Amino acid sequence: MFLSPFDRRFAVLTLVAASLLAGCSSGPRVLAPVEDHSRNSAGNYPSASSAKAEPEKVLPGAENDGKPGYYTVRQGDTLTRIGLDNGQAWRDLAKWNNLDNPNLIETGQVIRVAPPHSAVEVAGVVVRPVGNSGVTAKAPAAEANIKNGGTPATAATATPAVAADEGLAFIWPAAGPLLGGFDDAKNKGLDIGGKAGDAVMAAADGQVVYAGAGLRGYGNLLILKHNSTFLTAYAHNQALLVKEDQKVKRGQKIAEMGNSDSASGVKLHFEIRRQGKPVDPAKLLPAR
Numbered sequence: 592m593f594l595s596p597f598d599r600r601f602a603v604l605t606l607v608a609a610s611l612l613a614g615c616s617s618g619p620r621v622l623a624p625v626e627d628h629s630r631n632s633a634g635n636y637p638s639a640s641s642a643k644a645e646p647e648k649v650l651p652g653a654e655n656d657g658k659p660g661y662y663t664v665r666q667g668d669t670l671t672r673i674g675l676d677n678g679q680a681w682r683d684l685a686k687w688n689n690l691d692n693p694n695l696i697e698t699g700q701v702i703r704v705a706p707p708h709s710a711v712e713v714a715g716v717v718v719r720p721v722g723n724s725g726v727t728a729k730a731p732a733a734e735a736n737i738k739n740g741g742t743p744a745t746a747a748t749a750t751p752a753v754a755a756d757e758g759l760a761f762i763w764p765a766a767g768p769l770l771g772g773f774d775d776a777k778n779k780g781l782d783i784g785g786k787a788g789d790a791v792m793a794a795a796d797g798q799v800v801y802a803g804a805g806l807r808g809y810g811n812l813l814i815l816k817h818n819s820t821f822l823t824a825y826a827h828n829q830a831l832l833v834k835e836d837q838k839v840k841r842g843q844k845i846a847e848m849g850n851s852d853s854a855s856g857v858k859l860h861f862e863i864r865r866q867g868k869p870v871d872p873a874k875l876l877p878a879r
Contacts, residue, residue: 650697650699650700650701651688651697651700651701651702652688652700652701652702652703653699653701654701655701655703656701659705660703660704660705660709661701661702661703661704661705662677662701662702662704663699663700663701664696664697664698664699664700664701664702665698666698668696668698669694669696669805669806670684670685670690670693670694670696671801671803671805671806671814672806673702673704674704674800674801674814675801675806675814675822675824675864675867676867676868677704677705677866677867678819678820678821678822678864678865678866678867678868679704679705679867680800680801680814680816681693681800681801682800682835682836683706684702684703684704687702687703687706687707688702688703690702759795759817759818759821760795760841761794761795761823761863761872761875761876761877762792762794762795762841762842762876762877763783763794763876763877763879764783764791764792764793764794764823764825764859764861765783765785765789765790765791765792765848765859765861766785766789766790767783767784767785767789767848767858767859768783768784769781769782769783769784770782770783770784770855770858772871772873773869773870773871773872773873775869779862779869780824780860780861780862780863780869780872781860781861781862781872781873782855782858782859782860782861783858783859783860783861784857784858785848785857785858785859786848786857787829787847787848787849787850787857788829788847788848788849789847789848790844790847790848791813791825791828791844791845791846791847791848791859792841792842792843792844792845793815793823793839793840793841793842793843793845794815794823794841794861794863794876795815795817795821795823795841796817796838796839796840796841797815797816797817797818797823797838797839798815798816798836798837798838798839799813799814799815799833799834799835799836799837799838799839799845800814800815800816800822800835800836801813801814801835802814802831802833802834802835803831804851804852807852808852809824809826809827809852809860810826810827810828810849810850810851810852810853811826811827811828811829811830811831811846811849811851811852812824812825812826812828813825813828813831813833813845813846815839815845820865820866821863821864821865822862822863822864822867823861823862823863823864824860824861824862824864825845825846825859825860825861826852826859826860826861826862827848827849827850827851827852827853827857827858827859827860828846828847828848828849828851828859829846829847829848829849829850829851830846830847830849831845831846832844832845832846832847833845833846863875
């Protein structure tokens with residue numbers, strides 16, 4: 592059989608390729624190395640018993656959890672809200688708990704909400720002294736307003752109501768119509784109507800313990816502390832006319848009515864809190 596030079600060259604190349612393929616298939620397969628990180632420095636595998644879980648973070652005040660006079664922070668809480676719900680000024684809470692930054696509190700943290708060395712019932716309810724706070728109801732509210740540069744307000748002319756065994760007299764904080772009454776589940780106070788800019792007056796002598804807009808749902812808010820038992824709150828204001836730590840007189844104009852953070856127009860939302868718990872203001876205000 593005669594093969595042309597081209598055919599002979601093709602046959603040789605075919606034999607060479609076949610031998611190379613056979614050599615590759617018969618050689619050992621080498622896998623890429625995988626680094627084993629599970630061994631310790633001695634080259635041994637750690638036992639399950641030697642693995643230690645990271646210690647749980649202990650939050651401030653954990654040793655006081657469940658004790659009377661203390662509160663465990665929940666998600667969404669602010670120091671202002673905790674103070675309002677416990678009848679205390681947020682500045683006092685910050686002081687009692689050594690909080691350098693009152694805006695930094697953690698869920699699960701336990702904080703003091705009663706004054707140090709306050710009396711506590713065996714049942715665990717904080718007992719605050721109840722008595723005459725030194726607030727007097729003798730001066731007419733209209734006079735108090737005139738002394739502060741304002742004009743007499745009709746809401747302040749009614750005879751003040753006196754909180755039982757407190758010696759504390761409340762007046763209506765605004766002259767407008769009543770839009771909504773107290774409902775422990777839905778409305779923690781009274782809603783009083785009016786026009787933007789209408790006077791909002793202090794319902795009793797006291798001290799401003801909060802002035803700002805940091806409490807969701809209240810808009811521009813003022814909180815007054817009247818004694819160791821009572822706070823009043825004035826929400827949705829257009830303007831705040833007093834500052835924190837300022838002392839105010841019953842009938843003094845402290846804000847202007849507005850609709851900040853209100854879905855239902857201009858109104859004053861007014862609350863009275865006894866030891867932090869909302870009570871019906873209508874029972875402590877004079878009849879209209």
